[in-house]
Amino acid sequence: MQLLQDILQNVSAVSTHGPLDVQVQSIAFDSRQVQEGVLFVAVRGVQADGHAFIQKAVEANAVAVVCEELPKELQPGITFVQVRDSGEALGRMASAFYGHPSTKLQLVGVTGTNGKTTSVTLLHKLFRELGYHVGLISTVQNQIDEEIIPATHTTPDAVKLNELLAQMVKAGCTHCFMEVSSHAMVQQRVAGITFAGGVFTNITHDHLDYHGSFEDYIKAKKSFFDMLPKTAFALVNADDKRGPVMVQNTKASAHFYALRKAEEFKARIIDNTIQGLHLEVDGQEIWCKLIGAFNAYNLLGAYGVAVLLGEDPMEALTVLSSLNSAAGRFDYIVSESQITGIVDYAHTPDALENVLNTIQEIRNPNQKVITLVGCGGNRDATKRPIMADIACRLSDRVILTSDNPRFEEPQAILDDMQKGVKPLDFKKTLSVLDRKEAIKTACMLAEPDDIILIAGKGHETYQEIKGVKYDFDDKKVLREMFVQLGK
Numbered sequence: 512m513q514l515l516q517d518i519l520q521n522v523s524a525v526s527t528h529g530p531l532d533v534q535v536q537s538i539a540f541d542s543r544q545v546q547e548g549v550l551f552v553a554v555r556g557v558q559a560d561g562h563a564f565i566q567k568a569v570e571a572n573a574v575a576v577v578c579e580e581l582p583k584e585l586q587p588g589i590t591f592v593q594v595r596d597s598g599e600a601l602g603r604m605a606s607a608f609y610g611h612p613s614t615k616l617q618l619v620g621v622t623g624t625n626g627k628t629t630s631v632t633l634l635h636k637l638f639r640e641l642g643y644h645v646g647l648i649s650t651v652q653n654q655i656d657e658e659i660i661p662a663t664h665t666t667p668d669a670v671k672l673n674e675l676l677a678q679m680v681k682a683g684c685t686h687c688f689m690e691v692s693s694h695a696m697v698q699q700r701v702a703g704i705t706f707a708g709g710v711f712t713n714i715t716h717d718h719l720d721y722h723g724s725f726e727d728y729i730k731a732k733k734s735f736f737d738m739l740p741k742t743a744f745a746l747v748n749a750d751d752k753r754g755p756v757m758v759q760n761t762k763a764s765a766h767f768y769a770l771r772k773a774e775e776f777k778a779r780i781i782d783n784t785i786q787g788l789h790l791e792v793d794g795q796e797i798w799c800k801l802i803g804a805f806n807a808y809n810l811l812g813a814y815g816v817a818v819l820l821g822e823d824p825m826e827a828l829t830v831l832s833s834l835n836s837a838a839g840r841f842d843y844i845v846s847e848s849q850i851t852g853i854v855d856y857a858h859t860p861d862a863l864e865n866v867l868n869t870i871q872e873i874r875n876p877n878q879k880v881i882t883l884v885g886c887g888g889n890r891d892a893t894k895r896p897i898m899a900d901i902a903c904r905l906s907d908r909v910i911l912t913s914d915n916p917r918f919e920e921p922q923a924i925l926d927d928m929q930k931g932v933k934p935l936d937f938k939k940t941l942s943v944l945d946r947k948e949a950i951k952t953a954c955m956l957a958e959p960d961d962i963i964l965i966a967g968k969g970h971e972t973y974q975e976i977k978g979v980k981y982d983f984d985d986k987k988v989l990r991e992m993f994v995q996l997g998k
């Protein structure tokens with residue numbers, strides 16, 4: 512419980528109506544969660560405008576309302592606060608309500624199209640091994656040390672985020688590593704948060720359904736670096752064309768890492784096999800369990816963060832070299848007959864191309880590559896034919912199937928993907944709508960030593976069809992099929 516006036520300490524109000532010394536029990540931006548004593552914040556969303564629900568919040572006995580536009584009638588007994596930007600105000604109020612937890616941690620945010628989950632997971636494991644109490648906020652799960660807290664978003668909303676950070680502070684965490692999505696930046700989920708550092712991994716074609724254009728997507732990512740304070744570091748992948756743009760106006764101190772260019776943090780791939788990566792990092796040779804050139808970037812970024820946070824470089828490298836990747840990220844099992852089944856979350860053209868290039872690099876010429884891929888419904892449709900084409904270009908056999916069709920017709924998504932299959936590739940491509948059947952087909956087609964890639968869903972344990980989440984785990988189904996088919 513907090514006084515409204517204390518919650519408003521960092522918010523510049525346009526006007527206030529009613530007492531500010533009222534007790535607020537919690538903050539909600541969804542009228543359906545309002546009850547007596549709750550402060551309701553009206554936020555403009557994608558589908559609806561929270562201002563339309565002020566009346567509902569009032570009827571549910573909200574103690575106060577924060578909004579950009581005041582309703583025509585102000586009910587007596589309820590305090591109304593008008594602000595210029597209620598999304599930003601929500602972030603600042605949530606931070607104040609929970610006692611500004613982000614200022615009590617070394618909080619590092621990672622943004623980029625790919626590599627966020629892997630990077631924050633590596634950092635969480637690294638700092639745990641270094642002996643710290645550490646928080647993790649990621650797409651797969653949130654964590655306080657080893658305690659798992661399920662995640663609903665890559666970056667939680669401002670209220671949940673501050674609540675989670677406060678829990679971490681209470682549990683004695685000194686560090687937290689979190690993913691910062693471009694959606695979160697546009698929706699100001701991290702407004703009012705103090706970061707000790709920010710990392711940019713890369714940016715490629717994704718989420719254009721939400722951002723509208725690539726330029727706007729870049730702007731969303733860049734806005735994260737614009738908000739970093741002078742005390743923070745901004746660590747950027749210099750091999751990405753947009754890397755330098757990210758830190759153009761940042762107040763934070765800019766640092767760079769790269770494999771191709773000579774930068775402050777640099778690495779070189781000596782060898783890349785199914786057993787892992789052999790690297791030279793800042794002049795030190797290491798062998799690590801992570802597979803694929805892209806993981807050299809993730810490892811180097813994590814190493815850079817550790818050094819910038821004051822850790823001993825050698826110690827950090829030694830620990831990093833012993834770590835496995837995150838669940839569903841190049842996660843593999845080998846069957847009795849030596850078929851390698853790889854489950855990977857790659858659901859963007861770039862990520863799929865990366866995984867397949869990696870497989871091509873590490874396979875021997877006799878191993879066939881069978882790729883199973885689908886695309887999500889109600890998300891960027893332009894990537895569907897592109898992903899089918901990438902799968903065909905880099906595999907011997909391709910099975911197009913369903914991912915999470917959500918509210919779209921699964922067959923319509925497959926039809927979009929098929930448009931990317933070139934006539935020469937028709938023979939190697941099959942469409943199997945049912946994902947379980949598709950995995951079975953991949954196993955049937957595989958001969959000893961072949962490689963199956965199951966792309967798109969990684970760690971997910973469900974398949975979302977017409978609003979219903981059905982239990983589905985790629986790795987589990989794959990294992991079952993290997994056994995069932997005696998492979």
Ligand SMILES: CC(=O)N[C@H]1[C@@H](OP(=O)(O)OP(=O)(O)OC[C@H]2O[C@@H](n3ccc(=O)[nH]c3=O)[C@H](O)[C@@H]2O)O[C@H](CO)[C@@H](O)[C@@H]1O[C@H](C)C(=O)N[C@@H](C)C(=O)N[C@H](CCC(=O)O)C(=O)O
Nearest residue numbers: 540541542554556557558559561564664665666668692694
């Ligand atoms: C497209 C999108 O990002 N939507 C997010 C957004 O919801 P919205 O803007 O659609 O909300 P809305 O339905 O238009 O409602 C507007 C406002 O009216 C309020 N309202 C609405 C109805 C009502 O009866 N009463 C009421 O008060 C709502 O609470 C909201 O404040 O704000 C909500 C609260 O923060 C989010 O939960 C919601 O995430 C949806 C569920 C989602 O799926 N988001 C995904 C796309 C997302 O954010 N993904 C990124 C990762 C992307 C990636 O890298 O892969 C993430 O960070 O997770």
Ligand SMILES: Nc1ncnc2c1ncn2[C@@H]1O[C@H](COP(=O)(O)OP(=O)(O)OP(=O)(O)O)[C@@H](O)[C@H]1O
Nearest residue numbers: 624625626627628629650805808840856857862865
């Ligand atoms: N640094 C990287 N560069 C390019 N591709 C990468 C990189 N790291 C991981 N990938 C690929 O992207 C996939 C997703 O990785 P990861 O989950 O770490 O990214 P993410 O940014 O968290 O994506 P999402 O928000 O969609 O979960 C991996 O399985 C891998 O195929």
